[in-house]
Amino acid sequence: MNGERGTARLTARGLVRRYGGIEAVAGVDLTAPAGRVTALIGPNGAGKSTLFDCLAGTARPDAGLVLLGGRDVTRLPVHERVRLGLARTFQQIAVFPRLSVAENVRVGAEQRPGTRRHREAGAAAERTARALAVLGLDALAAEPAGEQPTGVLRLVELARALAGEPRVLLLDEPAAGLDSAQTARLVTVLRGLADTGMALLLVEHDPDLVTELADTVYAMADGRMVATGPTATVLADPRVTRAWGGAEVTG
Numbered sequence: 001m002n003g004e005r006g007t008a009r010l011t012a013r014g015l016v017r018r019y020g021g022i023e024a025v026a027g028v029d030l031t032a033p034a035g036r037v038t039a040l041i042g043p044n045g046a047g048k049s050t051l052f053d054c055l056a057g058t059a060r061p062d063a064g065l066v067l068l069g070g071r072d073v074t075r076l077p078v079h080e081r082v083r084l085g086l087a088r089t090f091q092q093i094a095v096f097p098r099l100s101v102a103e104n105v106r107v108g109a110e111q112r113p114g115t116r117r118h119r120e121a122g123a124a125a126e127r128t129a130r131a132l133a134v135l136g137l138d139a140l141a142a143e144p145a146g147e148q149p150t151g152v153l154r155l156v157e158l159a160r161a162l163a164g165e166p167r168v169l170l171l172d173e174p175a176a177g178l179d180s181a182q183t184a185r186l187v188t189v190l191r192g193l194a195d196t197g198m199a200l201l202l203v204e205h206d207p208d209l210v211t212e213l214a215d216t217v218y219a220m221a222d223g224r225m226v227a228t229g230p231t232a233t234v235l236a237d238p239r240v241t242r243a244w245g246g247a248e249v250t251g
Ligand SMILES: Nc1ncnc2c1ncn2[C@@H]1O[C@H](COP(=O)(O)OP(=O)(O)OP(=O)(O)O)[C@@H](O)[C@H]1O
Pocket: 019, 022, 023, 024, 042, 043, 044, 045, 046, 047, 048, 049, 050, 051
């Protein structure tokens, strides 16, 4: 796996997505390499979620390409991208409230290619157990998801994504609602996943978390990339600090 570190796993080329007269994503290039944590930052309305939707397949770009492991997936629906190794968590938490924590995670384990075809129920159970353990959720496995606090539900969503053993993981504000202990665990888990060769791309608002986690940062404003590069360099870029402070981006 580590031999692949740095190889592009998910690539956007010239992506454009319009809503009516608004270019929410206005010609964007981005690469999430294997074995790295890549962060996407920018003020509200910058286009981060729209770009995520185009990468995950929940939105179709009006122009440009999405490549997953070198394969053009621009026109493939979400479930095909999942089969090719893409997983995602959402800004708005979505769990099945009446299912247990473990059953919610199992949903992710069963989306893995070949699970049904080969009747790999045992393997799906193992993947579920592994994902629960990685996120420290074993003790809550049998509890109804609907009774858990937000912090736990974020971890359940992440466990569900991991249970499919993806090669590319998209995370939309993964630390929102987590307390400091859960955030520390999340950081350790995400770094550990990158070390296994997974490509991680996260949308994040907290500069401290971005500094702690990300190898590379893409900063968006008004649908465009305003700065890209190593985390410390991008976070110190005046165009980025202005945009994050809510002021107009001019450059
Ligand atoms: N479904 C939609 N219909 C119309 N306009 C949309 C839609 N989704 C996003 N937009 C517009 O596209 C632009 C980019 O929005 P987007 O949600 O992608 O930004 P964001 O960077 O993710 O913001 P936030 O940090 O608030 O989630 C905004 O002007 C938004 O109003």
